Amino acid sequence: MKQVHLRMEDELYHELMDCSDMAGQTLQDCVREAVIYYISARKKNKKTKQEGQFTFIDLFAGIGGMRIGFERAGGQCVYSSEWNKYSQQTYFANFGEQPEGDITQVAASDIPEHDILVAGFPCQPFSIAGVSKKNSLGRATGFEDKTQGTLFFDVCRILKKKRPKAFLLENVKNLCSHDKGRTFQVIRESLNELDYEVFYEVLDGQNYVPQHRERILLVGFDRRRYGKDIVFEFKLTPKTPRPVxxxxxxxxxxxxxxxxxxxxxxxxxxxxxxxxxxxxxxxxxxxxxxxxxxxxxxxxxxxxxxxxxxxxxxxxxxxxxxxxxxxxxxxxxxxxxxxxxxxxxxxxSVVVPLIENVAELMVEKIKDYHKPFAEYVKEREEMQNGY
Structure with a gap:
């Protein structure tokens, strides 16, 4: 840890003290955070979309395991969010960018346009009190009613506003059974309401690393963009030989x-x-x-x-x-x-090479849908004929 001594005008010093008091931070942390944002902003301004084949955002980013996987698949991260200050520290050390803090305080309109939304959101139970009341009155409920107050709500509101081509959501295996299955039911209903075709599977990281680690991955594609006949399979390519x-x-x-x-x-x-x-x-x-x-x-x-x-x-x-x-x-x-x-x-965190493999499959699927139709049909016929 290095130390830097700063000189500043009295007026700037008092402004900094006021910011420190309002944020509930030490003066040192306040200055450090300001420097990080300054460096991050300069680096972001230098980036262009041409640096990646596609763009993505990294929500509930942790230390960037999902980001590494998607960057290896050819993507460029245009936004990240993570509230934990120690994880932010590790993220900055490795990517030179400070993730935004509390995603609940970020307007969806302020998030850059992106091709894929990536999120390892926390597993939280949904309150059904308001939903039950609406049901009893014969009124329809949407994801705003079902997911309000949870961090999954923030994933939904960003999907609704930005409509990326696809998303990848990661969670613990027990998401399916959490709160007697109600949590997973609400998640699927909400994503369906947003007009995304969703595919999910519990995958084990031991095909890539020497660890038994089961996590559920949900992949979704925009039906408004690609139609309703979307097909996606988790056809993974395990690492060989298997690591020990x-x-x-x-x-x-x-x-x-x-x-x-x-x-x-x-x-x-x-x-x-x-x-x-x-x-x-x-x-x-x-x-x-x-x-x-x-x-x-x-x-x-x-x-x-x-x-x-x-x-x-x-x-x-x-x-x-x-x-x-x-x-x-x-x-x-x-x-x-x-x-x-x-x-x-x-x-x-996540098993990085597993995320990379799924990211590659998603990118290939998106590329398929964006190819000229004649080229797409020809490739599929060649695959079926064994070429």
Whole structure:
């Protein structure tokens, strides 16, 4: 961390103090944020659409895992939003751009035009009180009624205003069963109301990284643009050979990642107690030639879900860099935050090469629809004839 000493006029200093008080931030954080926005704005002004084959926006961006996948597929990110200040720090370190903060405070009209909307939105239950009342009165309800007050509402209002060609939404596997299935039902109804054809599937990241990680992906295409006969399949191309744990591990690891005797004893006793009760809870030792359990945002607490055996020593937790590799991030990805924050960030992120593969499929589908019809038919006939 570097230090910079600034000189400024008294009037500017007092204005800065007022901004700091209104924002509830320290003077240092206020200045840092202003500098970041200045740098981000200058970089954005230098960009042109020709830099990418298509444009996309990155909502609930985290540390940019989805962005990397779509950039690798040929896209250019024209807007990003993420409220967590530590994730913003990591995002800026890697992309040179500060994501906008609270998306609920951003007008949809202020978001740039884009081809694809990308979002890893949080899973929240929808209130049905207002909807039930309208139903009892025989009045129709729309996504504004069903999703108001949730962050998914912000995805919908941006889709409605900007009408991108397509979108990709990512969430936990349990989205389908959340709130007894009502959450997923409302999501599908809302997207359908907005005139998007939706396809979804639960996909496992272990075909790309040595980790069992199931997430649901929802892909949608604009029916007003492409019609109602849209066909899309998650025909993925898994990585070969399939990665295993030893592929991502460092040889020399700092001793601070080795579990203390006290913590290791606690984890063993905890596992034994649950095993005796017939439960499957407990720590997990990842086999070098196998895959790991799913890494979560709580990994920073004790690392128990993914431990690495060590000869003659207690097991150790993964390092932040190994966690990055476990999610498919390149080694060039910068980690400017503490280990605790890094564990939370990678635990909340996505399997980058999986997202890249889905992005490629989406881009190919969009390209197909934008080709001259005769060319499109010819290609399909050649595929069917085995050429």
């Amino acid at each position: 744990m030893k592929d991502i591990l460092d040889r020399d690891v700092d001793g601070k990642y080795t579990l203390s005797d006290k913590l290791w004893l606690y984890l063993q006793n905890y596992a034994a107690k649950h095993k005796a009760a017939g439960n499957g809870f407990g720590y997990g030792i990842a086999a070098p030639d196998g895959i790991s359990r799913t890494i979560s945002a709580r990994y920073y607490k004790d690392g128990s879900e993914i431990l690495i055996a060590q000869e003659g020593k207690n097991p150790r937790r993964l390092t932040p860099r190994e966690c990055a590799r476990l999610q498919g991030f390149p080694d060039t990805f910068k980690i400017p935050v503490s280990d605790t924050q890094a564990y939370k960030q990678f635990g909340n």
